Amino acid sequence: MNYIASIGSYALMIKEVFKKPTKWSIMKSLILKEIDELIYGSLGILIFISFFIGGVVAIQTALNITSELIPKNLVGFATRQSIILEFAPTFCSIIMAGKVGSYITSSIGTMRVTEQIDALEVMGVNALNYLVFPKIIALMLYPFIIAIAMYVGIFGGWFAGVFGGFSTSADFIEGLQLDFIPFHITYSFIKTIVFAFVLATIPSFHGYYMKGGALEVGKASTTSFVWTSVVIIIFNYILTQLLLG
Amino acid sequence: MIEVNNIHKSFDKAHILKGVTTLFEKGKTNLIIGQSGSGKTVFLKCLLGLFIPEEGNISYDGKVYTELTQSEQRDLRQEMGMVFQGSALFDSMTVAGNVMFPLEMFTKQGKSEMQDRVDTVLKRVNLVDAHHKYPSEISGGMQKRVAIARAIVMNPKYLFCDEPNSGLDPKTAIIIDNLIQEITQEFNITTVINTHDMNSVMEIGEKIVFLKNGLKEWEGSKNEIFKTDNKAVTDFVYSSDLFKKVRQMFVEERN
Numbered sequence: 001m002n003y004i005a006s007i008g009s010y011a012l013m014i015k016e017v018f019k020k021p022t023k024w025s026i027m028k029s030l031i032l033k034e035i036d037e038l039i040y041g042s043l044g045i046l047i048f049i050s051f052f053i054g055g056v057v058a059i060q061t062a063l064n065i066t067s068e069l070i071p072k073n074l075v076g077f078a079t080r081q082s083i084i085l086e087f088a089p090t091f092c093s094i095i096m097a098g099k100v101g102s103y104i105t106s107s108i109g110t111m112r113v114t115e116q117i118d119a120l121e122v123m124g125v126n127a128l129n130y131l132v133f134p135k136i137i138a139l140m141l142y143p144f145i146i147a148i149a150m151y152v153g154i155f156g157g158w159f160a161g162v163f164g165g166f167s168t169s170a171d172f173i174e175g176l177q178l179d180f181i182p183f184h185i186t187y188s189f190i191k192t193i194v195f196a197f198v199l200a201t202i203p204s205f206h207g208y209y210m211k212g213g214a215l216e217v218g219k220a221s222t223t224s225f226v227w228t229s230v231v232i233i234i235f236n237y238i239l240t241q242l243l244l245g
Numbered sequence: 246m247i248e249v250n251n252i253h254k255s256f257d258k259a260h261i262l263k264g265v266t267t268l269f270e271k272g273k274t275n276l277i278i279g280q281s282g283s284g285k286t287v288f289l290k291c292l293l294g295l296f297i298p299e300e301g302n303i304s305y306d307g308k309v310y311t312e313l314t315q316s317e318q319r320d321l322r323q324e325m326g327m328v329f330q331g332s333a334l335f336d337s338m339t340v341a342g343n344v345m346f347p348l349e350m351f352t353k354q355g356k357s358e359m360q361d362r363v364d365t366v367l368k369r370v371n372l373v374d375a376h377h378k379y380p381s382e383i384s385g386g387m388q389k390r391v392a393i394a395r396a397i398v399m400n401p402k403y404l405f406c407d408e409p410n411s412g413l414d415p416k417t418a419i420i421i422d423n424l425i426q427e428i429t430q431e432f433n434i435t436t437v438i439n440t441h442d443m444n445s446v447m448e449i450g451e452k453i454v455f456l457k458n459g460l461k462e463w464e465g466s467k468n469e470i471f472k473t474d475n476k477a478v479t480d481f482v483y484s485s486d487l488f489k490k491v492r493q494m495f496v497e498e499r500n
Contacts, residue, residue: 022350023350025349026349026350110336114331114333114336115329115330115333116333116334116335116336118295118329118333119327119329119333119335121295122293122295122322122325122327123323123327123346123347123351124320124322124323124351
């Protein structure tokens, strides 16, 4: 019953986010601040993780090719497919649920416990629009960092494959180009946009409606990470079934 | 002037306010006192329009809150200033940014005009060198003064303060109390203060409303509170030894 009530509250929150917009001159600076915090601030960790995961995928694939009948270009092919279809959009989003999601929940939660949200409401400011809308807009740039993660992941695979002696550069690149379906990129970006919305709103929901003090802010961040991850995984399944099934 | 007419407020099965009626006059510091759980905070939040009473109504200079349209309610909110117990300053903004926030949000003033207004109100609360500091870099007393500056920057008609001197040393608490009283008289604001602090009651209580179990038990001025024989009020106000002695001296003087 609680879950249904929470889904209802979440839907009402989303409706409220788009009502009574904040003055554009203020909103503009809030959006730029959130882009810096949520997008630019996440670039480093995603590049780092993508490079090494791409490398590991290439090495694991190469090590598991035992039959001579399997072409050597499979390393590049498998790396491309893994990174584009799942690693970059889905697993990066799970990582972002930890990094960005916790930040959103704890920053909004702290504003709640220190009465800063009450102060906004008393002034007649639509606090949900002021706090959540800039995050949604900023995270609409999330596909750009996922595109970078895809590129770096594949580069990591090439680097590990070639310099680790698991594949030649020519084989790897041939694998990358083999049976390429452009719609897979579209599919990946559709997922990314949906996950971006989830990443902006579910942590905001947990922060905005939290009750209690500092300890509860920590608990809300953990709960928010769990639910954001769960929802991302469920949407990943649904969207894969709808778009590729 | 704020008129409160027989307001009732409940949460689930808990009946918090059980028909409170009172009047808060313009240019006066009105204090709400009572024990924890007496309904003070709920009462203040009803006055702020954050809670809507199930019965009764609150009118602000003749305008009944619940009879206003949403946009009229928002306009009315902009005529209210609030000083929160913990100051509730925005951590990410400087002192000047905090005070300027309502101006940026609701006025079409230019940057220099807003800056002048911010300078004026910060000077009024005796904060001249803190413009570029962040809330975490200033003391609790200074934070309260910034909160007062933010509350009055839009020239409000109504000022609400929730425990404005909690957590402050007695000297700073008196400075804050006096500042609120001076501002109330200077700008002719209707000020309502929620407090536990008996020093505030004795210092600035031009009108005091004592709540007990969600009912208005007593109301009067700081002079009348010395004379009252209402047991609930005397038990609450004179609960400390110091105030008991003060009361005793007063009674002896009267006899």
